[in-house]
Amino acid sequence: MLNIALPKGRLGDQVYELLAGIGYDCSAIYEQNRKLVFENPENNVRYLLVKPSDVAIYVEHHAADVGIVGKDILVESKPDVYELLDLGLGKCRMCVAAKSDFIEDKDRTLRVATKFVNIAKSHYASKNRDIDIIKLNGSIELAPLLGLSDVIVDIVESGNTIRENNLKIVEEFMPISARFIANKTSFKFQNKTIREMVEKLSAALEQKD
Numbered sequence: 001m002l003n004i005a006l007p008k009g010r011l012g013d014q015v016y017e018l019l020a021g022i023g024y025d026c027s028a029i030y031e032q033n034r035k036l037v038f039e040n041p042e043n044n045v046r047y048l049l050v051k052p053s054d055v056a057i058y059v060e061h062h063a064a065d066v067g068i069v070g071k072d073i074l075v076e077s078k079p080d081v082y083e084l085l086d087l088g089l090g091k092c093r094m095c096v097a098a099k100s101d102f103i104e105d106k107d108r109t110l111r112v113a114t115k116f117v118n119i120a121k122s123h124y125a126s127k128n129r130d131i132d133i134i135k136l137n138g139s140i141e142l143a144p145l146l147g148l149s150d151v152i153v154d155i156v157e158s159g160n161t162i163r164e165n166n167l168k169i170v171e172e173f174m175p176i177s178a179r180f181i182a183n184k185t186s187f188k189f190q191n192k193t194i195r196e197m198v199e200k201l202s203a204a205l206e207q208k209d
């Protein structure tokens, strides 16, 4: 059986639809229960429902053979996996945002709140800007509102969270979308199955365009 790690939440819904479109039905995921493993014996696959930020961990450690994960996570954690296909789903961008009246004082160290510590560090290193990082795990937009940070580095999709919290985008610096990834050993030993899946996904994406 091919073990497929799928993200829960917002990206998940788009992913399940894409998989259903290539014949990999995962409608059982929508049943109201707390199950985290779903088998689809017809296709010889097993879906594992995980937090989006954990998909690459499951795949890298061979707990899953393949998975679908945002490029933001891949850039942040650099897992040792193969990135096989850009699915074009879950499109968003990595941004710097701040309170609407924010004016940067370049003589001061910039306080940056983020979930994406490595991305934020490398972004500001490329500009030779001194920063202090404040690592948060969610609701990042609160940080500048409460004076915990000057700016945030976070993903913006619809822009609603930024708007509804009276923040403004200061910079956009990385386009993001979901990627199909594979464990390196699985890619060697289940090459035919994984390649077939990539081909079907590519064909479905081409049709969509």
Ligand code: PRP
Residues within 6 Å of the ligand: 137, 138, 139, 140, 141, 154, 155, 156, 157, 158, 159, 160, 161, 162
């Ligand atoms: C993400 C991100 C932003 C929001 C952006 O948070 O951290 O807060 O989505 O989306 P939008 O531009 O469409 O409003 P998520 O929903 O993953 O929740 P979190 O605060 O728990 O990280």
